[in-house]
Amino acid sequence: MGVNYQTVLWNRNKKIYDKWIILGMLIYLLCFIGITLITNPETSIETLIIRAFGTLAIALLHVILVIGPLVRLNSRFSPLLYNRRHLGVSMFLAALIHGGFSIFQFHSLGNVNPIYALFTSNMDYGSLTNFPFQVLGFFALIILFIMASTSHDFWLKNLSPKLWKRLHMMVYLAYTLVILHVFLGALQQQPSLWSISMLSLGFIIIAGLHIRTSLIESKTDKTKTEDIVDGWEYVCDIDEIPEDRAKIFIVNNERIAVFKYDNKLSAISNVCKHQGGPLGEGKVIDGCVTCPWHGYQYLPHNGQSPPPFTEKIATYNLKTENNKIYVHPEAMAEGTEVNPVII
Numbered sequence: 001m002g003v004n005y006q007t008v009l010w011n012r013n014k015k016i017y018d019k020w021i022i023l024g025m026l027i028y029l030l031c032f033i034g035i036t037l038i039t040n041p042e043t044s045i046e047t048l049i050i051r052a053f054g055t056l057a058i059a060l061l062h063v064i065l066v067i068g069p070l071v072r073l074n075s076r077f078s079p080l081l082y083n084r085r086h087l088g089v090s091m092f093l094a095a096l097i098h099g100g101f102s103i104f105q106f107h108s109l110g111n112v113n114p115i116y117a118l119f120t121s122n123m124d125y126g127s128l129t130n131f132p133f134q135v136l137g138f139f140a141l142i143i144l145f146i147m148a149s150t151s152h153d154f155w156l157k158n159l160s161p162k163l164w165k166r167l168h169m170m171v172y173l174a175y176t177l178v179i180l181h182v183f184l185g186a187l188q189q190q191p192s193l194w195s196i197s198m199l200s201l202g203f204i205i206i207a208g209l210h211i212r213t214s215l216i217e218s219k220t221d222k223t224k225t226e227d228i229v230d231g232w233e234y235v236c237d238i239d240e241i242p243e244d245r246a247k248i249f250i251v252n253n254e255r256i257a258v259f260k261y262d263n264k265l266s267a268i269s270n271v272c273k274h275q276g277g278p279l280g281e282g283k284v285i286d287g288c289v290t291c292p293w294h295g296y297q298y299l300p301h302n303g304q305s306p307p308p309f310t311e312k313i314a315t316y317n318l319k320t321e322n323n324k325i326y327v328h329p330e331a332m333a334e335g336t337e338v339n340p341v342i343i
């Protein structure tokens with residue numbers, strides 16, 4: 001958690017995650033090169049590198065984009081999210097090799113700057129079938145560079161989680177640019193039915209998963225209570241919350257999570273201080289609410305991260321009557337001690 005900055009905060013899980021990334025990338029590259037050399041033996045080494053790394057980058061981009069919704073739909077996918085940033089940096093490196101080799105092969109032999117040549121060698125910007133598609137890949141690469149270079153927690157803390165998150169939402173713009181880059185590129189060469197089908201399938205899967213998760217989230221947002229007694233809002237019955245887990249509600253336009261643990265109930269903000277992860281989808285481990293995304297922890301009765309960490313989130317007052325749980329909608333200041341309700 002954010003107590004101080006070290007260049008790299010390695011642990012066993014991160015190392016295993018990274019080994020799988022490297023292994024997966026190597027297997028993909030070997031398969032791609034093997035299949036291409038068998039089916040198309042006259043492919044030049046430059047084209048092989050450009051295609052192998054371009055397709056690797058877009059495959060990784062798809063994996064990155066499906067992890068978020070998959071975790072929201074099933075917490076068994078959570079380990080994939082844990083070190084997603086390293087996946088992002090690996091994807092950028094693959095895209096950089098692809099873009100770098102393309103610029104070298106197609107734009108570095110003239111007497112003008114290769115980047116200038118990238119923008120000017122084909123000026124058919126008004127045409128759909130002859131559009132200079134490399135330019136779209138270039139802008140996508142710039143976005144991926146900004147994201148990869150600000151991926152460390154140092155930037156998360158200094159830019160503020162809100163701004164950092166906004167910056168990293170640009171991955172969707174990069175994805176759109178890459179899709180257009182590949183589709184328009186395919187129009188100018190022999191369009192491969194295989195690549196177009198895979199891209200379309202990828203798009204359908206990504207869009208489908210995102211739509212499904214947003215429908216589920218909007219359902220949570222609608223669990224707005226109408227039952228208000230003396231300013232206390234009824235949220236649910238005690239036995240609706242499983243032990244060491246929470247239910248999420250919208251109270252006063254804020255998402256809150258009501259946790260049940262050790263015969264007690266506590267309510268805290270649902271928004272993790274790290275990257276806004278949904279705390280109410282996590283569980284209580286060793287007495288702490290543990291964020292399902294990267295494991296930040298908070299004490300349920302005061303919303304504070306256990307020492308030496310310093311993160312704090314808002315807490316809420318609760319009361320129970322006849323097995324019913326009521327929340328006082330006014331958030332207490334972040335880190336405020338609130339006595340848990342004993343059940």
Ligand code: HEM
Pocket residue numbers: 047050051052054055057058061095098099100102103106134135136137138139140141144178181182185189195
């Ligand atoms: C400076 C940036 C970039 C340049 C100059 C560039 C250039 C190219 C070129 C020339 C091709 C056609 C290659 C061929 O068919 O022989 C291509 C295809 C492709 N590019 Fe890029 N690109 C860039 C960025 C990106 C990025 C950021 C991604 C993905 C994250 C990407 C993914 C792809 C893919 C998947 C293909 C299709 C490969 C295939 O059909 O086998 N490109 N790019």
Ligand code: FES
Pocket residue numbers: 272273274275276277278291292293294295296
């Ligand atoms: S969002 Fe990263 S730990 Fe909660």
